[in-house]
Structures are given as C-alpha cells and as structure tokens.
Amino acid sequence: MRVIVTGGGTGGHIYPALAIAKGILVHQPDAEILYIGTREGMEARLVPEAGIEFAGVSGQGLPRKLSLETLKVGGKSFKALWETKQILKKFKPDLVVGTGGYVAGPVVLTAALFGFPTLLHEQNALPGITNKILTRFVRKVMVTFPESIAHFGVRRKLVLTGLPVRPEIGNISREKGAGCLGLRPDCLTLLVTGGSRGARSINQAMPTVLKHLAGRKDIQVIWATGKATYQETLESLKAQGIQWQRENWRVLEYLKDMPEAMACADLFVGRAGATTLAEIMVAGKPGILIPYPLAAENHQEFNARALEKDGAACVILDKDLTGENLWALVQGLMEKPEKLRKMAQAAQGLGQPDALNKIVKVCLDTAWK
Numbered sequence: 001m002r003v004i005v006t007g008g009g010t011g012g013h014i015y016p017a018l019a020i021a022k023g024i025l026v027h028q029p030d031a032e033i034l035y036i037g038t039r040e041g042m043e044a045r046l047v048p049e050a051g052i053e054f055a056g057v058s059g060q061g062l063p064r065k066l067s068l069e070t071l072k073v074g075g076k077s078f079k080a081l082w083e084t085k086q087i088l089k090k091f092k093p094d095l096v097v098g099t100g101g102y103v104a105g106p107v108v109l110t111a112a113l114f115g116f117p118t119l120l121h122e123q124n125a126l127p128g129i130t131n132k133i134l135t136r137f138v139r140k141v142m143v144t145f146p147e148s149i150a151h152f153g154v155r156r157k158l159v160l161t162g163l164p165v166r167p168e169i170g171n172i173s174r175e176k177g178a179g180c181l182g183l184r185p186d187c188l189t190l191l192v193t194g195g196s197r198g199a200r201s202i203n204q205a206m207p208t209v210l211k212h213l214a215g216r217k218d219i220q221v222i223w224a225t226g227k228a229t230y231q232e233t234l235e236s237l238k239a240q241g242i243q244w245q246r247e248n249w250r251v252l253e254y255l256k257d258m259p260e261a262m263a264c265a266d267l268f269v270g271r272a273g274a275t276t277l278a279e280i281m282v283a284g285k286p287g288i289l290i291p292y293p294l295a296a297e298n299h300q301e302f303n304a305r306a307l308e309k310d311g312a313a314c315v316i317l318d319k320d321l322t323g324e325n326l327w328a329l330v331q332g333l334m335e336k337p338e339k340l341r342k343m344a345q346a347a348q349g350l351g352q353p354d355a356l357n358k359i360v361k362v363c364l365d366t367a368w369k
C-alpha cells in the first residue's frame with residue numbers, strides 16, 4: 001500500500017499526521033509512506049526526524065486580510081498544485097490523508113481531482129477553513145469532537161474517531177509519574193502548561209497562585225512556562241520574592257515528561273489546543289482551560305467549551321484571567337475531591353483512547369486495494 005500524508009504549519013497538524021503514518025505502518029509494515037509538507041514549515045525537520053520520507057512543496061498560510069501578500073501566497077499555493085501533480089504521477093498513492101493546515105489544501109485537492117482516494121482528519125471542535133472547503137472533494141472526514149459535525153456541510157462523510165495521542169498517555173501509574181519528576185504520589189498535584197510554546201498570560205497569573213501555595217505542603221506544582229518566556233517568568237518570580245526552587249514545585253521551561261506529569265496530576269491548567277485536550281481526556285484529568293484568544297477563528301474556545309459542556313473542565317477567558325481568579329478556581333476545586341473525581345470521570349468519558357485504531361481502519365477501508 002502506498003500512502004501520502006500531508007499537514008503542516010503548526011505541530012498541531014503535524015503530530016496527528018505522523019501518528020497516522022506510524023499507525024498505518026504498524027498494521028501494514030510493508031506500506032510505503034510519503035509525507036508532503038512545505039519546505040519552510042516545521043514539518044520539513046520533524047518528519048525526517050521521525051523516520052518518514054518527506055517531499056517539500058511551496059506553500060504559506062493565507063493572510064487573513066486581502067493584500068498584495070494574498071496574491072503572493074495564492075501564487076505559491078498554485079505552484080504547490082503543480083508540484084503535487086508531479087509527485088502524485090510518480091508515487092501513485094493508494095490513499096492520500098490530510099490533517100489540515102495550508103499545505104494539506106493543495107495536496108488533497110489535487111489528489112481528489114485526479115481521482116485518488118482522499119481522507120481528512122479535523123482536530124478542532126471548530127473546523128479549519130481548509131478542511132471545510134475540502135470536505136466536498138474527499139471520501140470521508142474523520143473528526144475529533146462531536147461538536148464539529150454541525151459545522152460541516154456534508155454530514156454523511158463524517159466519522160467520529162478522536163485524535164491520536166502518544167501511547168504513554170493514560171498508561172503510566174501515578175507512582176511512576178510522580179517518581180519520574182521527583183514528587184510524591186500521595187500529594188495533590190497541579191499541572192500547568194501553556195501548550196507547546198507557553199502562554200504569557202498564564203505565566204503572569206501563576207505567581208499569585210504560587211504565593212497562596214507557598215505555605216502548603218499538601219499541594220505539589222508542575223509548571224512548564226514555555227521556552228520563550230521562561231527567563232522573564234523566573235525574573236518576575238524573583239522580583240515578587242517567590243522562592244520557586246522547592247522540594248514540591250517544579251518550574252520548567254518545557255515538560256518532556258508530559259505523560260508522567262499527567263499521570264500524577266489531579267488538576268490541569270492550560271490552553272485548549274486539540275492535542276492537549278485529547279491527552280487530558282484520555283488521561284481522565286479535570287481541567288481549567290484558558291483558550292488562546294488569537295487562535296484562528298477562536299477555535300480554542302470552541303474546544304474548551306466542548307469539555308465544559310460535559311462537566312470535564314472549567315473555562316476562564318484570557319481577557320478575564322487574573323492571578324486571584326485563577327487561584328480561586330484552583331483552590332475551589334482542589335478542596336473538593338468529589339468534584340475533581342466527577343470532572344475526571346467526565347473527561348475520561350469523552351476520551352478516545354482508540355482513536356488511532358479507528359483512523360487506521362478508515363484509512364485501510366478507503367485505500368485502493
């Protein structure tokens with residue numbers, strides 16, 4: 001079987017595409033996979049690093065406002081159509097799967113117009129514009145959230161699969177997770193992250209939470225600030241007289257042990273990117289979600305509301321976030337174990353631990369035999 005996967009721009013589109021590629025290889029070890037991405041995007045580095053063959057085409061995100069730049073970008077997308085046609089002629093795929101982002105548009109469209117079987121995966125509760133346009137051309141669209149179904153025109157093409165998460169998520173014991181971070185398994189643990197790049201507004205609110213927690217031995221903290229604002233966050237802690245190097249606090253630039261941190265967390269605080277949410281649902285963790293306000297078409301708020309609606313999370317909008325109201329919510333939840341347990345159950349109920357298998361099945365059923 002010969003499969004093209006495509007998706008790019010942010011990690012949010014690349015990691016699911018890589019997970020799908022690897023999932024297909026587990027079921028069909030002799031499958032040939034080619035990843036098409038843009039030459040300039042993060043995928044040009046991440047895909048070869050993951051051991052998957054990569055072909056680069058032209059491409060760039062369309063500016064939201066009409067300008068000269070729009071014409072330039074349009075030209076690149078047009079070039080990508082022609083480049084894709086050459087790749088398709090040579091590779092002759094049995095299936096093309098797109099995960100969104102601007103590169104997926106020209107690739108999936110060209111493949112569909114030439115009659116190759118095509119699929120899409122949508123990560124967010126509010127579908128991206130590329131995937132919405134492509135729906136009419138592809139065989140099926142696999143979605144993460146039931147909420148996104150209403151936003152697509154052609155419902156008969158939609159399959160609810162969820163979003164694949166790393167296999168370690170939800171499969172590590174609390175003891176092992178805490179041990180990995182040098183923390184205690186028998187303490188309440190707060191996990192805070194701002195997504196892969198960090199979130200300045202969460203980092204600005206957290207010192208107040210830490211001030212309240214300073215005297216408490218019963219609550220541990222794992223806080224990944226993100227690389228970009230790590231130094232400024234440490235300076236701000238210092239300026240506020242907060243001694244952050246404590247036995248029961250971990251203030252880090254980036255959490256490379258996210259599955260372990262999630263395993264010992266009792267409450268998650270963070271942004272509402274689709275992968276993060278898929279992870280907290282599979283791990284069954286209650287969340288305080290602060291959607292990134294500048295995400296395209298405010299899609300993170302739609303993601304967050306999907307969990308809130310089922311009682312799995314509370315939402316604070318970024319514009320309303322202050323240290324004191326974050327603390328009030330954290331304290332309110334940490335002091336109500338029964339409420340935390342109910343939220344955890346609701347999160348787990350929404351999780352799709354079998355997402356990758358479901359997606360691979362749709363891929364195998366759709367590909368030319």
Ligand SMILES: CC(=O)N[C@H]1[C@@H](OP(=O)(O)OP(=O)(O)OC[C@H]2O[C@@H](n3ccc(=O)[nH]c3=O)[C@H](O)[C@@H]2O)O[C@H](CO)[C@@H](O)[C@@H]1O
Binds near residue numbers: 196254299
């Ligand atoms: C800013 C933005 O527009 N982000 C979008 C991007 O997500 P983006 O890729 O930025 O963020 P996600 O929340 O989806 O994923 C972050 C990933 O990084 C991991 N992580 C994070 C911090 C850390 O210290 N360690 C660590 O391992 C998380 O566990 C997760 O696996 O694509 C997603 C899917 O289309 C969208 O839903 C997001 O809205």
